[in-house]
Amino acid sequence: MSENRIKIVEKILDANDRLANSNRQRFNEVGVYSINLMASPGAGKTSFILKTIEGLMADGVQIGVIEGDTAPVTIDSDKINAAGMPAIQINTGGECHLDAVMLENAIDQMDLSPLDLVIVENVGNLICPAAFALGTHSNVLVASIPEGDDKPYKYPNIYRGLDVLIINKTDLLPYIDFNMDYFRQGVEMLNPGLTTFAVSCKTGEGMDPWLEWLKGRISK
Amino acid sequence: MSENRIKIVEKILDANDRLANSNRQRFNEVGVYSINLMASPGAGKTSFILKTIEGLMADGVQIGVIEGDTAPVTIDSDKINAAGMPAIQINTGGECHLDAVMLENAIDQMDLSPLDLVIVENVGNLICPAAFALGTHSNVLVASIPEGDDKPYKYPNIYRGLDVLIINKTDLLPYIDFNMDYFRQGVEMLNPGLTTFAVSCKTGEGMDPWLEWLKGRISK
Numbered sequence: 001m002s003e004n005r006i007k008i009v010e011k012i013l014d015a016n017d018r019l020a021n022s023n024r025q026r027f028n029e030v031g032v033y034s035i036n037l038m039a040s041p042g043a044g045k046t047s048f049i050l051k052t053i054e055g056l057m058a059d060g061v062q063i064g065v066i067e068g069d070t071a072p073v074t075i076d077s078d079k080i081n082a083a084g085m086p087a088i089q090i091n092t093g094g095e096c097h098l099d100a101v102m103l104e105n106a107i108d109q110m111d112l113s114p115l116d117l118v119i120v121e122n123v124g125n126l127i128c129p130a131a132f133a134l135g136t137h138s139n140v141l142v143a144s145i146p147e148g149d150d151k152p153y154k155y156p157n158i159y160r161g162l163d164v165l166i167i168n169k170t171d172l173l174p175y176i177d178f179n180m181d182y183f184r185q186g187v188e189m190l191n192p193g194l195t196t197f198a199v200s201c202k203t204g205e206g207m208d209p210w211l212e213w214l215k216g217r218i219s220k
Numbered sequence: 221m222s223e224n225r226i227k228i229v230e231k232i233l234d235a236n237d238r239l240a241n242s243n244r245q246r247f248n249e250v251g252v253y254s255i256n257l258m259a260s261p262g263a264g265k266t267s268f269i270l271k272t273i274e275g276l277m278a279d280g281v282q283i284g285v286i287e288g289d290t291a292p293v294t295i296d297s298d299k300i301n302a303a304g305m306p307a308i309q310i311n312t313g314g315e316c317h318l319d320a321v322m323l324e325n326a327i328d329q330m331d332l333s334p335l336d337l338v339i340v341e342n343v344g345n346l347i348c349p350a351a352f353a354l355g356t357h358s359n360v361l362v363a364s365i366p367e368g369d370d371k372p373y374k375y376p377n378i379y380r381g382l383d384v385l386i387i388n389k390t391d392l393l394p395y396i397d398f399n400m401d402y403f404r405q406g407v408e409m410l411n412p413g414l415t416t417f418a419v420s421c422k423t424g425e426g427m428d429p430w431l432e433w434l435k436g437r438i439s440k
Binding site: 040041042069070071073075094096123124125126127128131144146147148150151153154155156157169171172175176 | 261262348351
């Protein structure tokens with residue numbers, strides 16, 4: 001890229017970062033812990049949110065969900081509402097990622113005061129979301145077994161920026177050639193010591209350690 | 221977007237389309253059929269290319285592969301070379317899709333004259349590649365069963381622009397809640413009568429009708 005183009009990109013990212021800081025402040029003011037949940041299409045982000053809601057309900061944790069989609073569909077937000085939690089849908093209008101402005105617009109529409117946790121479900125994409133901070137407290141990626149064990153090597157940027165990694169669909173391990181050591185080596189190279197939970201959202205296996213980790217972050 | 225920003229985006233897409241036409245001409249001049257192969261990360265694009273190479277080898281079809289990746293890795297092109305076919309790697313440097321300029325650079329490096337077919341493996345992404353024509357003869361998407369049956373509804377743009385749809389990983393159907401009717405309804409709404417092949421790259425099931433379709437396009 002030419003020097004001028006690099007400057008324009010830097011300005012956009014700088015403006016995004018400033019708005020992200022302001023989003024973070026708004027979460028902090030009301031004591032809400034917030035997560036930017038990223039993944040490939042179909043890795044199981046919504047199923048993971050639903051299992052997390054189910055697991056925290058007994059403790060009375062209130063969870064708001066912000067659903068990013070590239071099209072005007074309410075498939076995911078309908079599921080969250082059916083689980084008894086408020087959801088706001090963001091239609092990016094074809095854009096490949098959420099950014100801090102879109103999140104600001106969404107939290108303008110959401111009553112944060114009764115909430116303990118906000119989960120932002122980013123657009124299904126392993127590339128573009130990595131470049132745009134939203135202002136959430138943590139970046140969490142849902143990787144899934146059928147995607148294959150080479151994903152950290154192919155999409156390094158998103159792995160470098162993670163606070164937590166979820167390995168989903170472990171129930172499919174018997175049916176798929178997935179070398180867990182090779183996968184974990186790739187992750188370790190990019191993000192040493194990354195907090196990782198292996199789960200199956202279908203069977204519920206492995207969810208408890210994640211729920212314990214999350215409860216430790218929620219001020220309730 | 222403001223009117224000025226829309227004009228800039230239109231100019232970029234217009235320049236891309238003109239280069240795509242020139243790429244198409246270069247393929248036509250040497251009688252090479254070309255495919256833009258798109259998919260989510262991990263849907264099985266490379267496995268599908270390898271199975272296609274295997275299936276056409278007996279007929280002496282020569283296949284060149286252009287591998288798009290966002291990082292400087294040669295995992296996929298190494299596999300193609302091991303299968304005895306030439307591969308060129310494009311590192312997009314973090315960009316989320318290939319475009320006509322990148323393809324032009326790749327075919328500059330590839331000797332097209334002995335080839336019958338070129339397969340361009342786009343970056344794993346269901347959003348951005350849909351907006352950029354490469355100049356290939358057909359757009360083919362590899363969807364996979366574990367991604368879920370709601371993907372056409374959530375990523376409509378990519379489905380609208382397809383010439384062929386491959387539904388991969390049918391061997392996993394017994395282990396996954398996937399409603400094929402719901403999936404196909406979504407596809408039919410966006411792209412009526414779309415040519416579709418259901419396959420398992422693991423077992424090889426369903427590959428023959430695809431190979432027959434492809435042979436019909438290759439001038440050899």
